[in-house]
Amino acid sequence: MYEYIKGILTYVSPAYVVVENQGMGYQIHSANPYRFSTKMNEEVLIYVYQAVREDDITLYGFKDLNEKKLYLKLLNVSGIGPKSALAILANEDHSGLVQAIEHNDANYLTKFPGVGKKTASQIVLDLKGKLGDLDVEWAQGTALTFDSVEGNVHITEALEALKVLGYSAREIKKVSGELEKIQHDTTDAYLREALKLMMKK
Structure with a gap:
């Protein structure tokens, strides 16, 4: 391996x-x-x-060992496959994910693509109390700042990435308009923003 x-x-x-x-x-x-x-x-x-x-x-x-550890834990959940686990990790609000698991917040978990109520409940059942070996500072995430530079090509690439992660055309359409109101200089920045918006829908 x-x-x-x-x-x-x-x-x-x-x-x-x-x-x-x-x-x-x-x-x-x-x-x-x-x-x-x-x-x-x-x-x-x-x-x-x-x-x-x-x-x-x-x-x-x-990107780091902590993210890999969380991915492997998600893979152990019944109903979560390699692609589903990857889609869950796409949103870098790992603190929100960990808190949702620890506080039985299945509604938060259903916001991820491919995660229904049954799978969300299974995630909580299988992982609650088992995430203690993750680095605390890593799980809390870091503040992100970006320079405001026009980049429509970056928006298109970000929307393509959302499609690859498993979000539906309807879900992607909901955030595309919001992204056009924001100015960033990289696809990474737009994708992070889009994933944050997805979790608020």
């Missing part, structure tokens, strides 16, 4: 990044690939989880 991959970031898409290591390009699916875009053509270290199925081997990537 791989722990992490260190190499040169050569490509970023709405669903995955490509990291080149010793002449091989590794396709790594990520909750928010665009957060790595500032490191294009530079060396990056991405923690990974390898999912093996009969007809597919997929690498899922994480």
Whole structure:
């Protein structure tokens, strides 16, 4: 099992990044690939989880070890698969996620794509009281600030990333208008904003 991959970031898409290591390009699916875009053509270290199925081997990537730990815990929940767990991690309000689990807030959890009431209740049942090994400061997240620069291409890419994460066209349409009122200079910034708006709907 791989722990992490260190190499040169050569490509970023709405669903995955490509990291080149010793002449091989590794396709790594990520909750928010665009957060790595500032490191294009530079060396990056991405923690990974390898999912093996009969007809597919997929690498899922994480920005740090804590995010990977939370992902693995989500995978242990009945009804949560690799893609569903990734979609849950896309919103970087990890403190909100942890608090929802610890306080039996199933309604909060149903805001994630593919998570219904039954699955939300299962998440609480399986993970409540079992997230204590996550770093407290990491779970609380960090404040994000961005320069105001026009970027419609970035909005389009952010909306594509939402589609990849499993949000419906109706849900995406609800936030697209709000994003047009905001000015950011990266796709990553718009995607983070969109995910925050999704949790408020």
